Amino acid sequence: MATAPKDFRFGNFVGSLIRLILWILVIVTLVGLPLIFIVLFYVPLPPVNGEVLTPYLFFSMMVDPTRTVPIINFLIHTDFFRVAVFPGFTYAALLAGATIFIERKFLAKMQLRIGPLYAGKIEGILQLIADGLKLISKEIIVPSGADKLIFWTAPVAFVVTSAAVVSLIPAAPGWVVADLDVGIIAVFAFLGFFPLIALLFSWASNSKYPFIGGLRALHQMIAFEIPFILSALSVVILAGSLNLTDIAEAQHPYWFVLFLPISAFVFYISSLAELERIPFDLPEAESEIVAGWLTETSGMIYGLIQLGTYIKLYALAALFVILFLGGWAGPQIFPEEIMPGYTGDKIYNATTVNAVFWFTIKTLGMIMLVLLPRGINPRIRIDILLHTGWYKLIVLAFINIFVALSLVYGGILGPGGLLST
Amino acid sequence: MENFEQKFDETIRRGLEIVKETEEDRLMTLSVGPQHPGSGHFRFTIKVDGDYIVYCDPDPGYVHRGEEKMCEYRNFIQNIPHLERPVIHDSTNITYSYSLAVEELTNIKVPLRGQYIRALASELNRQVYTLYWLGIYGIFLGHSTMFMWPLGDRELFIDLLEALTGARVTHAFNIPGGVRNDMPEGFKDRCLRQVAYFEKRLVEYEDIFYNNPLFRQRTEGVGILTKEDAIKLGVTGSVLRASGIPFDVRKAEPYDVYDEIDFKIQYMKTGDSYARSMVPLLDMKESCHIIRELLDKMPQSGEVRAKLQPNPKGPAGESYKRVESGRGALGYYIVSDGTPKPYRVKLSVGSFRNMLALPFLLVGSKLADMPSIYWSLNYWPVEADR
Amino acid sequence: MSSNQSNTQNGSEQKKNVTDSTQTSLSKKTEITIPEFEGSIVNQLVTKFTDKIVQVVYVRPGRTKILVPPNEIVQVATFIRDTLGFDHAESVSGTDYPKDNQIEVIYHLSSYSDEKLSSHVLALSTRVDRNDSRMPTLIDIFKSAEYHERETFEMLGVYFEGHPRNERFLLPEDWADIPPLRKEFRIKGR
Secondary structure: OOOOOOOOOOHHHHHHHHHHHHHHHHHHHHHHHHHHHHHHHOOOEEOOEEEOOOOHHHHHHHOOOOHHHHHHHHOOOOOHHHOOOOOHHHHHHHHHHHHHHHHHHHHHHHHHOOOOOOOOOOOOOHHHHHHHHHHHHOOOOOOOOOOOHHHHHHHHHHHHHHHHHHHHHOOOEEEEEOOOOOOHHHHHHOOOHHHHHHHHHHHOOOOHHHHHHHHHHHHHHHHHHHHHHHHHHHHHHHOOEEEEEEEEHHHHOOOHHOHHHHHHHHHHHHHHHHOOOOOHHHHHHHHHHHHHHHOOOOOHHHHHHHHHHHHHHOOOOOOOOHHHHOOOOOOOOOOOOOOEEEEEEEOOOHHHHHHHHHHHHHHHHHHHHHHHHHHHHOOOOHHHHHHHHHHHHHHHHHHHHHHHHHHHHHHOOOOOOOOOO | OOOOOHHHHHOOOOOOOHHHHHHOOOOOEEEEEEOOOOOOEEEEEEEEOOOOOEEEEOOOOOOOOHHHHHOOOOOOOOOHHHOOOHHHHHHHHHHHHHHHHHHHHHOOOOOOHHHHHHHHHHHHHHHHHHEEEEHHHHHHHHHHHHHHHHHHHHHHHHHHHHHHOOOOOOOOOOOEEEEEEOOOOOHHHHHHHHHOOOOOOOHHHHHHHOOOHHHHHHHHHOOEEEHHHHHOOOOOHHHHHHHHOOOOOHHHHOOOOOOOOOOOOOOOOOHHHEEEEEHHHHHHHHHHHHHHHHHHHHHOOOOEEEEOOOOOOOOOOOEEEEEEEOOOEEEEEEEOOOOOEEEEEEOHHHHHHOOOOOHHHOOOOEEHHHHHHHHHOOOOHHHHOO | OOHHHHHHHHHHHOOOOHHHHHEEEHHHHHHOOHHHHHHHHHHHHHOOOOOOEEEEEEEOOOOOEEEEEEHHHHHHHHHHHHHOOOOOEEEEEEEEEOOEEEEEEEEEEOOOOOOOOOEEEEEEEEEOOOOOOOOEOOOOOOOOHHHHHHHHHHHHEEEEEEEOOOOOOOOOOOOOOOOOOOOOOOOOOO
């Protein structure tokens, strides 16, 4: 229970409140209101629902909630919404937050403990927010002799690169930020940035353990990049396209995981390594090299890298779903009409909602599968890891490439195949 | 194979100057500890050439408390609580040999039931210690479930010891002349229930942790200590038994009632990290058996401690007694000059003796093997520092 | 080693004390029978070296203590290792005796390779001058004494000649006081 300080005076308290209100009023009057007027009167606003959005129309819409529908409808179809909200950053960040919560609870259940409990009353659901606030409020310590520019930009670059990967992933038919013809190659191109960032950051930290960690990250990610790409290659052969939406839709009746189980396995293992998760968390192996390339991170720099890592986790899980688990395909469970007579085409669209639902479910399941090894495995050793990457996984990936090729040339799958629609 | 003498000189005696200056710029010096998550209250300086350790110099003493000096200022009974401090999670065993030595000096005979209860507390505490050790080993290998499960099961043994001794961690239960108090009612049944449960858990441990292929990859063939080297280095406890030498103080020199207990010495022959981590597990299994037998053979009633003088003292003399603790033979060398205070107390602890094997095994191994070798040596820094 | 020391030596009051004079007539004089096995070890030692070099302080079941002058300790230890079969040192410790102006350094030797000896601990002790406390190191004979001797050096100030690292081990690096286990070192407030 909070207690008042000894020199507490009610008058001072009231006075401070009044000062605060005064300042808010001053700022709103001098800055806020002119800003609103400038936007409403001088910036040309787009027509909404057939009418030009005038200030009068805007305020009347704000008063009547049912009339905000056109505004939302409009906003949803802007590029900004795609980038910032739905298939883009916010959706990924929310899923990343959910991942952290699930990871904690799931791991706790495996380890006969409870996990976060207090923050947010219900099963510690607000623990993440508490942790985030803690990280924000902590001091960021920059090691002496650090390369300041890289030290500050690398965490941001980490998050930005993760978000760039997310932007290529379609979450529902037509719902993708950047619908590239070379989608899958672009994904791997972006993933290639991560070892570079890790190495640069570890070098910029001017410390020994981060340096060893950075080198390990480099070794590990390069060793697993090749089986990673090769395992995706067999999917490309079957789908006949590099576009991720096309790949997802190419698996209409039969998911590729049925034909390419080995590739799926290689992809899964490689994404574990790419994500630096146990058993492949060598770059952060705390009992050997303190915290690896994250040793000198503190405060929100650590927070940003963690955010980036979990967004990347979502991206790779989603990529697995798109490549092997049929993307958003699933039985139609949402009704065409959410209320009688309303077949809202834009906001409530049964196909899209259904696709998003199945996509999210599959992605969450995939995320769980990525989290699972943490509870049952110790860390692998670096030489065994490299051996696994270079020798075993590449061979396995090649095996499934041959399977894919024989399926295509045997006329079973691919254009005009027996099983393709 | 290079011979032992040469390897010993190169690994343990090697001063900093031996690492040639021309090599200096290729090597990276890493200070593992005292703030390293994989060291404990302990530091060892290592030099790595690429991924290989070429130099290792242990530097203990961060938690040196001067226990031996403190003993000279207190009388025999007052010494018990502070002697527990080096290993608070194995506190019954560290006072066990102290009590044995003082009993020899002051000619105190322990009643039979007291001996049994003492051995029982010792076995329970060994389980507590080994479970803790196993949990930390899990953390060292990056296996967080292996950390949580043993610590959860350890709690049950701590509860048992709490019921028996009245304290959860530092029991001060062994005193010269027996134990402080008798078993509580219903303790036997509770103990048997717990042991039966724990034996089931041990099977799960073996299935889930020890048979995990990644665990085996990290420990098998890593840091091999051969039988001959182990003898020459004078290591003790599970490290010694993992190298194929069936030496256990409980068998070699049975103290109290251990000569009436039928048990086997668990040992393995490979001498690698896997054997060193497996032997404590086998010991725990055997310990369950010993606990059951102790409870079975224990006299149903009787004194648990001998009557003591207020300030016990014996004739001048000296005594060296050892018991098998969680970390191997734990000996006390006590010199008495006939006064109630000991003239000199020396603890010969397993951790300090096993520390010699650390540079011996680390030099030449990979940096990634450092945790699995270091913690498999059953080293407890606080005990080594005393 | 004068007989004066062995009287002040605590072992002399032990029930199975064997001083150098009684050693030759071991079976006749002692009231309590000496355990056979332990007695044979002692006999071997005394036969090999004369009783001037090896003084037997006590022989008890499982425990034997002998006292050797510091300049002879290397050859006695070599004999103990090679012929008697004690292969490692369990502990090396020292006891300060300001009254006699001496420090006793004691090696507790035991054996893993010989099963008969596994219950036995042979205490090999020597007494060095307190003001100039030097003795040859035994690390070439018992490798396991390496760190123990280092500890004894810093705790009691006994310089082990031939030990490569007579330096700080447990104590802080900036320790600037007398060795703490000497009796004139007092804990503050006690």
